[in-house]
Amino acid sequence: MEFETKMRGLIQKIIAPVIEASLQNRENVLLIQESNKDLNKRTVLLEKATFQTGKYKKPTLIETMLQRIESMEQQTKDMIVEMREVNKEQMLSLEQRFFIYEQKVKEVFLLKEEFKRGQVLMDESKA
Numbered sequence: 001m002e003f004e005t006k007m008r009g010l011i012q013k014i015i016a017p018v019i020e021a022s023l024q025n026r027e028n029v030l031l032i033q034e035s036n037k038d039l040n041k042r043t044v045l046l047e048k049a050t051f052q053t054g055k056y057k058k059p060t061l062i063e064t065m066l067q068r069i070e071s072m073e074q075q076t077k078d079m080i081v082e083m084r085e086v087n088k089e090q091m092l093s094l095e096q097r098f099f100i101y102e103q104k105v106k107e108v109f110l111l112k113e114e115f116k117r118g119q120v121l122m123d124e125s126k127a
Contacts (some may be wrong), residue, residue, distance in 0.1 A: 049061055050062065
């Protein structure tokens with residue numbers, strides 16, 4: 001009986017760590033499986049958000065981003081056209097102002113010339 005007890009003790013010492021390691025491995029495997037399920041759910045959610053796989057097909061995130069970019073490009077082009085028109089109007093306005101000022105300067109120059117002639121004529125008539 002002593003032999004049997006020793007053998008059981010030896011077998012228990014040898015097998016106990018193996019059993020504990022296998023139980024620990026089993027727990028780790030279960031944790032990994034749960035983690036994989038969670039990751040798979042996230043992947044499916046991301047695929048739905050990105051590619052809209054499923055029964056409700058809405059625009060994908062990529063399509064929505066593309067639409068926003070195209071909208072912004074169009075707004076920018078419209079703003080550029082509008083700014084060019086405003087600048088053109090302002091330039092025309094400046095050209096018109098310059099023309100008016102030029103006409104006034106010419107008038108002043110002509111008046112100055114007439115005034116000089118008038119002075120010359122007055123000086124001649126006095127002399």
